[in-house]
Amino acid sequence: MTLAFYFRDRGLLLLWLPVYFTLSHAALGQPVGAGDIAFQSTVAGHYEVRFDSQPKPIVINQIQSWVMSVRTGDGLCVKGAEITVVGGMPEHNHGFPTAPLVRPGANDCEYLVEGLRFHMSGRWEMSFNIKAGAKTDTLMVSLDL
Amino acid sequence: MSNSDRLMALIAVGILLSAGYFLLDDPSDQPWTPDEEKTLESLWIGNLSQPPIDSSNAVATNINAAKLGHKLFFDPRLSVNGLVSCAICHQPSRHFSDGMAKGFAIGEAQRNTPSIVGTAYSPWFYWDGRKDSLWAQALAPLEHEDEHGGNRMAYIHFISGDEVYRPMYQELFGDLPDISDPVRFPANAAPGDNPEWNKAWQAMAAADQESITRAFTNLGKSIAAYEMLLVPQPSRFDHYVETELINDASTQESLFSPNEKMGLRLFIGKAGCINCHNGPLLTNNEFHNTGLVNSAGEIPDKGRVEGERLVRADPFNCAGRYSDSAVNDCAELRFMRSGVDLIGAMRTPSLRNLEGTAPYMHKGQMKQLSEVLDHYNRAPEAMIGHNEAEPLGLNDLELRQLEDFLNTLNGPVLTPIL
Numbered sequence: 001m002t003l004a005f006y007f008r009d010r011g012l013l014l015l016w017l018p019v020y021f022t023l024s025h026a027a028l029g030q031p032v033g034a035g036d037i038a039f040q041s042t043v044a045g046h047y048e049v050r051f052d053s054q055p056k057p058i059v060i061n062q063i064q065s066w067v068m069s070v071r072t073g074d075g076l077c078v079k080g081a082e083i084t085v086v087g088g089m090p091e092h093n094h095g096f097p098t099a100p101l102v103r104p105g106a107n108d109c110e111y112l113v114e115g116l117r118f119h120m121s122g123r124w125e126m127s128f129n130i131k132a133g134a135k136t137d138t139l140m141v142s143l144d145l
Numbered sequence: 146m147s148n149s150d151r152l153m154a155l156i157a158v159g160i161l162l163s164a165g166y167f168l169l170d171d172p173s174d175q176p177w178t179p180d181e182e183k184t185l186e187s188l189w190i191g192n193l194s195q196p197p198i199d200s201s202n203a204v205a206t207n208i209n210a211a212k213l214g215h216k217l218f219f220d221p222r223l224s225v226n227g228l229v230s231c232a233i234c235h236q237p238s239r240h241f242s243d244g245m246a247k248g249f250a251i252g253e254a255q256r257n258t259p260s261i262v263g264t265a266y267s268p269w270f271y272w273d274g275r276k277d278s279l280w281a282q283a284l285a286p287l288e289h290e291d292e293h294g295g296n297r298m299a300y301i302h303f304i305s306g307d308e309v310y311r312p313m314y315q316e317l318f319g320d321l322p323d324i325s326d327p328v329r330f331p332a333n334a335a336p337g338d339n340p341e342w343n344k345a346w347q348a349m350a351a352a353d354q355e356s357i358t359r360a361f362t363n364l365g366k367s368i369a370a371y372e373m374l375l376v377p378q379p380s381r382f383d384h385y386v387e388t389e390l391i392n393d394a395s396t397q398e399s400l401f402s403p404n405e406k407m408g409l410r411l412f413i414g415k416a417g418c419i420n421c422h423n424g425p426l427l428t429n430n431e432f433h434n435t436g437l438v439n440s441a442g443e444i445p446d447k448g449r450v451e452g453e454r455l456v457r458a459d460p461f462n463c464a465g466r467y468s469d470s471a472v473n474d475c476a477e478l479r480f481m482r483s484g485v486d487l488i489g490a491m492r493t494p495s496l497r498n499l500e501g502t503a504p505y506m507h508k509g510q511m512k513q514l515s516e517v518l519d520h521y522n523r524a525p526e527a528m529i530g531h532n533e534a535e536p537l538g539l540n541d542l543e544l545r546q547l548e549d550f551l552n553t554l555n556g557p558v559l560t561p562i563l
Contacts, residue, residue, distance in 0.1 A: 028153025060423065060424065060429070061163065061429050063268070063476045063477055067477075092533070093533075094486065095482075095484070095486075096482065097431045097432075097482065098477075098480040098481065098482050099481065099482040100480055101480065112172065114476065114479075114480065115476055115479060120421070120423065120428040120429065121184075121419070121420075122420070122421045
């Protein structure tokens, strides 16, 4: 297309670059993309959670399970926790298309999040409620798919 | 130059100038951004892998099962009157749909006949998803009084007595039950609405019922193996995406008109179609209420709330005893959700090959794509449940552009060679 357009675009791009970098830095540690949701802390800081999604990167329209490992701040396994998960897309005002469940996994640290499915691209918010002994805490996960 | 000539020249210059202005600002000429390119690629048929293997069907990818299923699919002898095959409603020339608002064989079906090209990718079948496998689905029309109208006992008599089918079946599934005793195995019997056949069925020994039902499910599993091969073919849109991926701008320009390109822009952007019509089949295979009116004189269709209840109770579901899966394999069924937002929700259809699959929607409510687009643009309140879609506020040109884009998604009909 026309040269005028080419330059206009370029100009815009240059103008936006600093803004873009500021924004993307400010957003660091906020929502994560389809690639990685490796490590997160719970709201009150009781637990640290690591995820391993299957498949990786996370895809839409496919039922999937994630391995979730839960430790205390000082790295000890959190055994026998009761974990529930709810979530959805606030922008579209709907929840998960499935009813995922969390059950104990292969070792004391691990739990299996089964029956997850994302049926649209966009921002997903998930909330894991983790109850172990007397300590209940919440993990918020934002995903951009 | 006469005055009128001068006027004409002025007008011509004016038109050229304003055309130039519009061209300059024509967003259809903007290149796709890297993010948009990713989105286009996500819709590309090249990203369509093999259909997921159905663990509930041990012969899902067996070529001999597909051969048997292919024959069964087109055989009208699998019906009470010898006239109805699956293919009279799922016609290959119409991408396996039938061109009618609602399917019709012996009687009228409750809903529109969907194309079954690419359906093997879905975890759920029927508009309301009341079946969770292709084989379980295939059994239903065979015994439905408005469709094939037959019964499982009669079908097993037919297969046993047929010189072509019998060896094909036995090679795949082992011996057919010995049904030579007419007292144990009457000519017609099946559980269900036909009182005579139901009575005959209830009189049969449980073990005999079991062996007949099992053989019947094997017919469904063979038909399913054939349906696994019904995959969509590349469309002009797919070639367009390919030119984007290899940066071939000049070929790309010749493939789409500016309106088609704008339509695609709307589809993945402002119009929000891609929220539900995503992936290479342009469907998320999920359930959504999009606020359609019901057929005249009918109560509104409950959709997925009913489908969810039915599939849970279905003896042929993935967790049932005719399934070849371990129960733990049945993730879709185990983690299935219910909820009020599923009232009036239907499964999102693929948008490939719309040219051959009108009329549209679950009751065939709309004959033309322009009606569909007008519906989305208005997003009326649902008659039952809640319409998820919001009014779009598109103008007439934009609606036409969307329609033009949808028409780039047509591909040739595939008839697998077996």
